[in-house]
Amino acid sequence: MELLHNAVRAYAWGSRTAIAELLGREVPAPHPEAELWMGAHPGDPSRVVRPDGSRSLLELLAEDPDGQLGARCAGRWGSRLPFLLKVLAADEPLSLQAHPSAAQAAAGFAAEESAGVPMDSSVRNYKDPSAKPELICALTEFHALAGFRAPERTVALLRSLEAPDFTPYTELLAAQPDESGLRALFTTLITLPQTALDALLPQVLDACVLHVKERGEFDLECRTILELGEAYPGDAGVLAAMLLNRLVLRPGEAIHLPPGNLHAYLHGTGVEILANSDNVLRCGLTPKHVDVPELLRVLDFTCGDMPVQTGSETSPGLWTYRTPSPEFELSRLELTAGDEVRVDHDGPQVLLVTQGCARMSNASGQSLVVARGQSVWLPAADPAVTVTADEPTRLFRATAGSG
Structure with missing residues (x-):
C-alpha cells in the first residue's frame, strides 16, 4: 500500500482549473491540464512513493508481475497493467473517435508492421495490438456525444x-x-x-x-x-x-464505450478508466489523420439510446460499474463520517480520493492518510485494506475486470 505520484498531461482542450483544484495547486494553472494519469502506461507511468525515493510502477511490474498483479492478472496480461485510470478535464471538445476490438487491433497492428509504417508516423493507426474500451464517470456535469441515435x-x-x-x-x-x-x-x-x-x-x-x-x-x-x-x-x-446521442451526465453517472462506439467528450470533468492501449481511429473534429476506410471497418452502427449507469451497490458504500471489458472495472466508494469499508481483490488496485480524506490500514500494520487528489497503489500480494472516513469522502477504485 503506497502513495502514487502521477503525471499531468497538458493538451489544448484541457482545463486550467479542474485538475489544479483537485491536486490543491494554484488556480488557474499556467496552461491547460487535460488528464491526470494513474497507472503504468509506458508514456507516463506513475511513480510509487517510498521513504528512500520513488520507483516507476512500470519497473515494479516488470520485476515482480505475480506479486504486483496477482497470478490471474499476470497469467493473462504478463507484466502489463491492463488498465489506466485518469481524471479527464475537458474545457473544449475532444476529437470524434472510435476504438477497435481486440481482433481488429491485432489485425491492424500486424498489417501496419508488415507495411513498415513507422511507429511515430502521423498516419499510423495502431500503436499496439490491443483493444481500448473505456468508461467515463462524471465528477461534474459532463457533456458527451456517444453512440448512434x-x-x-x-x-x-x-x-x-x-x-x-x-x-x-x-x-x-x-x-x-x-x-x-x-x-x-x-x-x-x-x-x-x-x-x-x-x-x-x-x-x-x-x-x-x-x-x-x-x-x-x-x-x-x-x-x-x-x-x-x-x-x-x-x-x-x-x-x-x-x-x-447528445448526453449530459450528472455526477456519479457513467457510460461504457465498447469497441466501435463513435464518441466525443465535449465538456466537464470525469474519472475515466480504459484499457492500457493507444489505438484511436479518428472521425473528425481534429487536424490529425483520419483514415476513413479503416474507421468504417471498426465502427459499430448499432443504434439507440446510450445506456447510462449509476453503479450497483455490491457492498455497503461500494458502487460498481459493470462492463464486459476484461481489462478493467471501476467502483465508487461513498462514505460518511465514521464509515469503514473493507477493500479486497485478487489483483492490482488503484484507489483515488476525489472528495474528503481517507485513512487506510491493513493487517500488516501499514497505514496511510490519503487526501483529496491523492491515489494509492495496492499490489495483489498485499492484504485487504480498511478505508475509514472522518468526513464525507468519495473514492474511486480501479481493478482488472473479472471477465
Missing part, C-alpha cells in the same frame, strides 16, 4: 432543420431507418468533397441558429452543432456529430 429520432432532428440542400441526405436515412441506413448516410457525409462541405455546412449551421432561436425540440443538439461548427469550420465531423 435511433434513426427515427435523427430523421426528426434533420427534418426540423430548414436546410434544403441537406434534404437528400435526410431522406436517405428516412428511406432506410436502420443500421444499414445509418452506415450509408454516415459514409456519404464523411466522404463529401471539401467543396461540397463548404457549401453545405453554412446552410446547416444557419438552420441550427434558427432552430435555437425558435426554441425547437432539438435545442441542445443544435447548440452543440453550432459550437462544433465554430471550433472546426469545414470539418465533416460536424455533420457526423448530428447522428449521435
Whole structure:
C-alpha cells in the first residue's frame, strides 16, 4: 500500500482549473491540464512513493508481475497493467473517435508492421495490438456525444432543420431507418468533397441558429452543432456529430464505450478508466489523420439510446460499474463520517480520493492518510485494506475486470 505520484498531461482542450483544484495547486494553472494519469502506461507511468525515493510502477511490474498483479492478472496480461485510470478535464471538445476490438487491433497492428509504417508516423493507426474500451464517470456535469441515435429520432432532428440542400441526405436515412441506413448516410457525409462541405455546412449551421432561436425540440443538439461548427469550420465531423446521442451526465453517472462506439467528450470533468492501449481511429473534429476506410471497418452502427449507469451497490458504500471489458472495472466508494469499508481483490488496485480524506490500514500494520487528489497503489500480494472516513469522502477504485 503506497502513495502514487502521477503525471499531468497538458493538451489544448484541457482545463486550467479542474485538475489544479483537485491536486490543491494554484488556480488557474499556467496552461491547460487535460488528464491526470494513474497507472503504468509506458508514456507516463506513475511513480510509487517510498521513504528512500520513488520507483516507476512500470519497473515494479516488470520485476515482480505475480506479486504486483496477482497470478490471474499476470497469467493473462504478463507484466502489463491492463488498465489506466485518469481524471479527464475537458474545457473544449475532444476529437470524434472510435476504438477497435481486440481482433481488429491485432489485425491492424500486424498489417501496419508488415507495411513498415513507422511507429511515430502521423498516419499510423495502431500503436499496439490491443483493444481500448473505456468508461467515463462524471465528477461534474459532463457533456458527451456517444453512440448512434435511433434513426427515427435523427430523421426528426434533420427534418426540423430548414436546410434544403441537406434534404437528400435526410431522406436517405428516412428511406432506410436502420443500421444499414445509418452506415450509408454516415459514409456519404464523411466522404463529401471539401467543396461540397463548404457549401453545405453554412446552410446547416444557419438552420441550427434558427432552430435555437425558435426554441425547437432539438435545442441542445443544435447548440452543440453550432459550437462544433465554430471550433472546426469545414470539418465533416460536424455533420457526423448530428447522428449521435447528445448526453449530459450528472455526477456519479457513467457510460461504457465498447469497441466501435463513435464518441466525443465535449465538456466537464470525469474519472475515466480504459484499457492500457493507444489505438484511436479518428472521425473528425481534429487536424490529425483520419483514415476513413479503416474507421468504417471498426465502427459499430448499432443504434439507440446510450445506456447510462449509476453503479450497483455490491457492498455497503461500494458502487460498481459493470462492463464486459476484461481489462478493467471501476467502483465508487461513498462514505460518511465514521464509515469503514473493507477493500479486497485478487489483483492490482488503484484507489483515488476525489472528495474528503481517507485513512487506510491493513493487517500488516501499514497505514496511510490519503487526501483529496491523492491515489494509492495496492499490489495483489498485499492484504485487504480498511478505508475509514472522518468526513464525507468519495473514492474511486480501479481493478482488472473479472471477465
